[in-house]
Amino acid sequence: MFDDTKSATKLVEVNNLKMHFPIHTGLFRRHTGDVKAVDGVSFDIFEGETLGLVGESGCGKSTCGRAVLRLYDITDGSIVVDGDSIGDVAQKDLRGKRPTMQMVFQDPQASLNPRMTVQAIIQEPLDEHTSLSKEEKREKVLALMDQVGLNRKFSGRYPHAFSGGQRQRIGIARALALNPKFIVCDEPIAALDVSIQAQVVNLLEDLQKEFGLTYLFISHDLSMVRHIATRVAVMYLGKIVELAPREELYAEPLHPYTKALLSAVPEPDPELHDKMERTILTGDVPSPSNPPKGCNFCTRCPAVMDICKQIDPEYREVLPGRFVACHHYNDVTTSAEQTAASEASDRQSLSNTNTKNQPGESS
Numbered sequence: 001m002f003d004d005t006k007s008a009t010k011l012v013e014v015n016n017l018k019m020h021f022p023i024h025t026g027l028f029r030r031h032t033g034d035v036k037a038v039d040g041v042s043f044d045i046f047e048g049e050t051l052g053l054v055g056e057s058g059c060g061k062s063t064c065g066r067a068v069l070r071l072y073d074i075t076d077g078s079i080v081v082d083g084d085s086i087g088d089v090a091q092k093d094l095r096g097k098r099p100t101m102q103m104v105f106q107d108p109q110a111s112l113n114p115r116m117t118v119q120a121i122i123q124e125p126l127d128e129h130t131s132l133s134k135e136e137k138r139e140k141v142l143a144l145m146d147q148v149g150l151n152r153k154f155s156g157r158y159p160h161a162f163s164g165g166q167r168q169r170i171g172i173a174r175a176l177a178l179n180p181k182f183i184v185c186d187e188p189i190a191a192l193d194v195s196i197q198a199q200v201v202n203l204l205e206d207l208q209k210e211f212g213l214t215y216l217f218i219s220h221d222l223s224m225v226r227h228i229a230t231r232v233a234v235m236y237l238g239k240i241v242e243l244a245p246r247e248e249l250y251a252e253p254l255h256p257y258t259k260a261l262l263s264a265v266p267e268p269d270p271e272l273h274d275k276m277e278r279t280i281l282t283g284d285v286p287s288p289s290n291p292p293k294g295c296n297f298c299t300r301c302p303a304v305m306d307i308c309k310q311i312d313p314e315y316r317e318v319l320p321g322r323f324v325a326c327h328h329y330n331d332v333t334t335s336a337e338q339t340a341a342s343e344a345s346d347r348q349s350l351s352n353t354n355t356k357n358q359p360g361e362s363s
């Protein structure tokens with residue numbers, strides 16, 4: 001189980017990932033622009049951890065998750081999963097990498113083929129990627145059904161015979177069939193009844209412990225992400241604006257957008273509710289095909305400065321493990337910069353001492 005980013009191994013490394021969808025208009029379908037759904041995001045995911053990815057609808061979360069799994073041909077950037085660089089691998093050559101990385105989709109109703117039995121749905125990846133015998137596959141499917149809490153008696157039934165929560169369990173069993181290391185969970189509970197959501201989240205947590213799984217957990221439900229994630233990345237209009245360990249992000253958000261998002265989460269305790277500072281964002285999210293000049297958030301930011309309207313802030317580590325893209329933190333020296341500066345000063349004083357102590361030289 002994941003406990004500490006300092007000693008952990010990186011399973012997923014994403015650098016400057018871009019996914020732009022071309023816009024074609026007019027009679028001749030000319031390329032007139034791009035929807036910059038993901039526009040230069042970088043993050044790592046450590047083995048065994050859950051990285052939460054949050055943000056308003058349309059900010060690019062799902063596109064980011066799908067792009068990391070190479071369900072798209074990405075526009076730019078590099079992606080390394082389990083030591084394999086997959087960013088520029090042709091789709092036909094990705095087949096061998098697929099077992100390592102899987103996806104659990106938001107809407108189990110839409111993601112399961114209604115004409116296939118549960119047995120056939122869970123077995124499909126085994127048919128494609130393994131040479132197991134028919135009997136072995138059948139046994140494996142039944143074992144997977146046990147693992148996700150589905151009654152194996154119902155393996156011959158069709159998806160419509162199951163409830164929403166059970167259908168999501170079928171989707172999870174299918175994702176587990178090839179023993180993946182990394183799973184992108186794209187809003188896996190958003191389509192479920194509130195009473196069922198916790199059960200599915202608990203199942204994902206149990207499976208993570210049992211199989212050492214690593215998750216990218218996409219959600220707009222900040223309370224659920226707080227419960228399940230180890231670290232949290234906040235997206236706004238195609239970019240990650242802040243990434244931090246869960247507790248630090250919720251206790252002391254740095255980016256004005258994160259502050260606004262968190263202040264919109266309902267607080268059940270009336271005393272705390274009255275004490276809370278609320279930031280109400282005004283204006284609409286700009287179009288990802290025409291983002292504003294400078295910082296993407298400058299049109300809605302309550303703390304906007306002149307520089308924000310001119311220059312896109314750099315995404316940088318401003319405190320150990322805390323990344324933020326905001327001009328308000330530009331004068332903060334990062335831990336990497338502090339280390340580099342103190343190493344440079346150590347080298348300087350060492351070389352001064354050596355110069356002074358040269359044998360035979362008078363000082």
Ligand SMILES: Nc1ncnc2c1ncn2[C@@H]1O[C@H](COP(=O)(O)OP(=O)(O)OP(=O)(O)O)[C@@H](O)[C@H]1O
Pocket residue numbers: 021035036037055056057058059060061062063064220288
């Ligand atoms: N295939 C596509 N072609 C063109 N534009 C797309 C495509 N897929 C997504 N987009 C656009 O990219 C932007 C980001 O969409 P995405 O679904 O990734 O956001 P999201 O944060 O996951 O939203 P939600 O929470 O509503 O699912 C949106 O403006 C969306 O319309």
